[in-house]
Amino acid sequence: MTLIDLANPSRFLTLAGRILPWLVAVTALVLAIGLYQSAIAPDDYQQGATVKIMFIHVPNAWLSMFVWGVMSVAALGTLVWRHPLADVAAKTAAPIGAAFTFLALLTGSLWGRPMWGTYWEWDARLTSVLILFLMYLGLMALWRAVEDPSRAARAAAVLTLVGSVNIPIIKFSVDWWNTLHQPASVVRMGGSTLDRAFLIPLLVMAIGFTLLFLTLHIAAMRNEILRRRVRTLQMLQASKSAA
Amino acid sequence: MTLGPYAAFIVTSYVSVAAVVAALILWVIMDYRRQRARLRGLEAAGAIRRSGRSAADVQ
Numbered sequence: 465m466t467l468i469d470l471a472n473p474s475r476f477l478t479l480a481g482r483i484l485p486w487l488v489a490v491t492a493l494v495l496a497i498g499l500y501q502s503a504i505a506p507d508d509y510q511q512g513a514t515v516k517i518m519f520i521h522v523p524n525a526w527l528s529m530f531v532w533g534v535m536s537v538a539a540l541g542t543l544v545w546r547h548p549l550a551d552v553a554a555k556t557a558a559p560i561g562a563a564f565t566f567l568a569l570l571t572g573s574l575w576g577r578p579m580w581g582t583y584w585e586w587d588a589r590l591t592s593v594l595i596l597f598l599m600y601l602g603l604m605a606l607w608r609a610v611e612d613p614s615r616a617a618r619a620a621a622v623l624t625l626v627g628s629v630n631i632p633i634i635k636f637s638v639d640w641w642n643t644l645h646q647p648a649s650v651v652r653m654g655g656s657t658l659d660r661a662f663l664i665p666l667l668v669m670a671i672g673f674t675l676l677f678l679t680l681h682i683a684a685m686r687n688e689i690l691r692r693r694v695r696t697l698q699m700l701q702a703s704k705s706a707a
Numbered sequence: 708m709t710l711g712p713y714a715a716f717i718v719t720s721y722v723s724v725a726a727v728v729a730a731l732i733l734w735v736i737m738d739y740r741r742q743r744a745r746l747r748g749l750e751a752a753g754a755i756r757r758s759g760r761s762a763a764d765v766q
Binding site: 560566575578696 | 709710712719723727736746749753
């Protein structure tokens with residue numbers, strides 16, 4: 465099956481039905497391994513046991529940006545290639561991305577209170593992630609506000625691409641400005657500064673959460689295709705009644 | 708496993724993530740069931756796709 469075959473919603477539904485049970489199983493397994501490794505990971509010499517919050521905070525923070533990246537690619541699909549599933553992909557990724565961003569903010573805040581002495585600080589990293597969260601909510605509101613799906617798709621795609629400017633700002637905010645948030649310690653020039661005892665559980669959890677996003681996204685896309693079929697059938701029925 | 712003096716922050720973090728992820732999973736499952744039920748209802752009322760195939764059949 466080629467990528468172009470997936471442009472057909474019916475083929476996508478068939479494929480989703482086949483792979484979702486496997487994806488659910490693999491996601492559950494990887495997350496279970498990650499949670500076990502997080503539980504047995506040693507305490508950090510400075511942070512103590514609060515380092516365990518990192519194992520859920522970092523994957524959520526990574527996904528908050530990754531999901532916007534997925535939506536940006538989908539936005540290009542809507543505007544440039546008019547791919548039939550591009551808007552479905554973008555629209556269904558938004559609430560999942562918003563949830564991950566909310567969790568990144570919440571767990572970061574819960575880590576910040578014991579480590580920094582404050583739940584919140586208006587520094588560049590925290591503020592730019594809060595803006596990302598608000599942009600997710602704005603996009604979701606836009607899709608709901610515009611009744612015509614194709615008009616909503618184009619407007620949302622433009623807003624998504626404009627909003628993608630925020631992603632490098634979030635990533636490099638800790639390098640460009642003097643922030644309370646620590647600089648990058650996993651993905652950085654010169655390799656990770658994390659000890660293997662923390663790096664391995666963190667990477668397993670990151671893979672697990674990415675699989676979780678993939679599973680939820682495919683399932684949500686399937687739902688959205690069905691919702692659009694409902695809309696089409698309702699319109700056909702209404703036009704029959706009128707005729 | 709001992710969580711030390713900040714156990715409440717650690718436990719709250721994990722419980723919050725579990726709750727939000729559970730809510731996402733529940734939302735996806737309930738939405739799927741709702742859309743399938745609506746499609747079956749429309750087909751029962753005589754609405755058919757142009758292709759003639761069942762809209763509720765996703766396999």
